[in-house]
Every structure is written in structure tokens, then in C-alpha cells.
Amino acid sequence: GEDVEQSLFLSVREGDSSVINCTYTDSSSTYLYWYKQEPGAGLQLLTYIFSNMDMKQDQRLTVLLNKKDKHLSLRIADTQTGDSAIYFCAERRGGGNKLTFGTGTQLKVEL
Amino acid sequence: GAVVSQHPSWVICKSGTSVKIECRSLDFQATTMFWYRQFPKQSLMLMATSNEGSKATYEQGVEKDKFLINHASLTLSTLTVTSAHPEDSSFYICSARGLDMNTEAFFGQGTRLTVV
Numbered sequence: 001g002e003d004v005e006q007s008l009f010l011s012v013r014e015g016d017s018s019v020i021n022c023t024y025t026d027s028s029s030t031y032l033y034w035y036k037q038e039p040g041a042g043l044q045l046l047t048y049i050f051s052n053m054d055m056k057q058d059q060r061l062t063v064l065l066n067k068k069d070k071h072l073s074l075r076i077a078d079t080q081t082g083d084s085a086i087y088f089c090a091e092r093r094g095g096g097n098k099l100t101f102g103t104g105t106q107l108k109v110e111l
Numbered sequence: 112g113a114v115v116s117q118h119p120s121w122v123i124c125k126s127g128t129s130v131k132i133e134c135r136s137l138d139f140q141a142t143t144m145f146w147y148r149q150f151p152k153q154s155l156m157l158m159a160t161s162n163e164g165s166k167a168t169y170e171q172g173v174e175k176d177k178f179l180i181n182h183a184s185l186t187l188s189t190l191t192v193t194s195a196h197p198e199d200s201s202f203y204i205c206s207a208r209g210l211d212m213n214t215e216a217f218f219g220q221g222t223r224l225t226v227v
Contacts, residue, residue, distance in 0.1 A: 035218075042117070042204050042218040043155075088154065097143055097208070099216065101154045 004091060004102035011108045018076040020105045022089035025070060029091040032065060033099065034074045037086045046074070046087075076107075084109045113139045115207045117219030124195055124226055132190045132222045134205030140185035141207035145216060146178070149202040161188055195226040 004024045012018045024032070030051050035043040049056045049063045049072075056063045062075040072089055089102040114137040124130050134144055143162050147155040159175075161167040161182035169175045177199075179191040188207075192199055202223050206216040 040221070040223070042115075042220040043206075045215055045217065048215065098145060098157055098160055100157075103154050104152075 006102040022072040028094040031092040121223040144188040
């Protein structure tokens with residue numbers, strides 16, 4: 001199948017951790033990405049993980065990959081108001097060049 | 112990270128006219144550029160992939176005669192929306208990848224097109 005699914009909306013309190021989930025269907029995915037999009041702007045690459053890894057940590061960001069279940073998550077520690085944005089996961093399949101994006105999760109950080 | 116600049120950021124045009132959007136890689140040579148379209152509160156839909164010096168590869172359902180893509184140099188790709196109509200109003204985003212970039216594609220800031 002083609003779908004990369006994400007929950008639409010997540011609300012957290014400032015200082016808490018946020019966990020954004022993504023499920024994909026193509027087992028040939030080589031790289032999986034997380035992008036951040038602020039209103040009216042393009043996409044900013046946050047982090048990525050190669051499909052033979054199960055975890056990657058980069059400062060406040062932790063990516064977990066469960067290849068068996070085709071489940072990817074992004075954990076943001078100590079979430080700040082500046083983290084409010086839409087987060088997209090994306091997969092790069094096989095030896096291909098293009099990315100398939102998820103539906104996007106809007107993260108709202110409340111004081 | 113590498114910088115990709117898109118111009119203009121927003122444009123309003125009359126129905127029936129054509130609009131050109133530029134995508135430039137500022138500090139690397141972009142062997143491949145991608146053009147996406149994003150509707151409000153929706154994900155990015157890939158329209159076409161272009162490699163420098165060759166014809167663009169369009170995704171299914173995208174009219175190549177309506178969305179003209181030119182990738183004449185390693186730092187510039189253009190998307191021209193020909194005979195624009197209100198239904199073409201959308202957010203258009205480009206991304207670019209260099210030859211030595213196996214993992215990343217860098218995105219422009221997007222262009223908001225409104226056709227009236």
C-alpha cells in the first residue's frame with residue numbers, strides 16, 4: 001500500500017515529552033525521516049534513521065523504529081512552545097529517489 | 112544544512128495567466144529537484160522529479176503540459192503553472208538533493224499561489 005499514517009493532532013504541556021507516531025506499509029523503506037513545518041513555511045529536516053537501526057538520539061529528539069510492526073516514532077523531550085508545528089514522517093522506498101510523506105501531526109504546546 | 116531558496120514566497124495572479132516559481136540551491140549542486148503541492152491541512156503530494164539536463168518525471172495524474180518543469184542548471188529548477196485557474200491555488204514546495212547526498216533532501220520555504 002501507499003499510505004503513511006499519522007495521528008492528526010497532539011497537545012502537550014510545556015516541559016512534558018511529546019511522542020508523535022507514524023505507521024508505514026512498505027517494507028522496502030531504506031530511510032525514514034521526520035520533518036517540521038511551521039505555518040506558511042517549507043519543511044525543515046529534523047532527523048532521519050536508516051532502516052537497519054532501531055533507535056537514534058539527537059539532543060532532545062529520539063527516534064524509535066520498529067521495523068517488524070512498521071512503526072516509527074519521534075519523541076521530543078522537554079517540549080517548548082517553539083516546537084508547536086506540523087510534523088511529517090516520510091519514507092524513502094527501496095533504491096528510489098523520492099519521499100512518501102505521512103499525513104502530518106499538528107503539535108500544540110500549551111503553557 | 113544546505114540552503115534551498117524558493118521565489119516568490121507568494122503570488123496572486125489572474126485566471127488564465129502563467130506563473131513561474133523558481134527553486135535555487137544556494138550552496139550545493141542539486142542534481143535532483145522535486146516539486147510538491149500541498150493543500151491546506153494536508154500532506155505533501157509529489158508532482159514531479161527533475162534531474163539536471165533531462166526531462167522531468169511526472170507523477171500519475173499530474174498534467175505535464177500544465178505544470179512545466181525546467182532544470183537547466185545544477186542550481187536552478189523552475190515550475191511554470193500555465194493558464195492558471197482557481198483550482199491551481201495551493202502551496203508549492205521544492206526540494207533539492209545533491210549528488211553526494213544519499214539521505215537528505217533540503218526544502219525551499221514554499222510558494223503560496225492564489226489564482227483569482
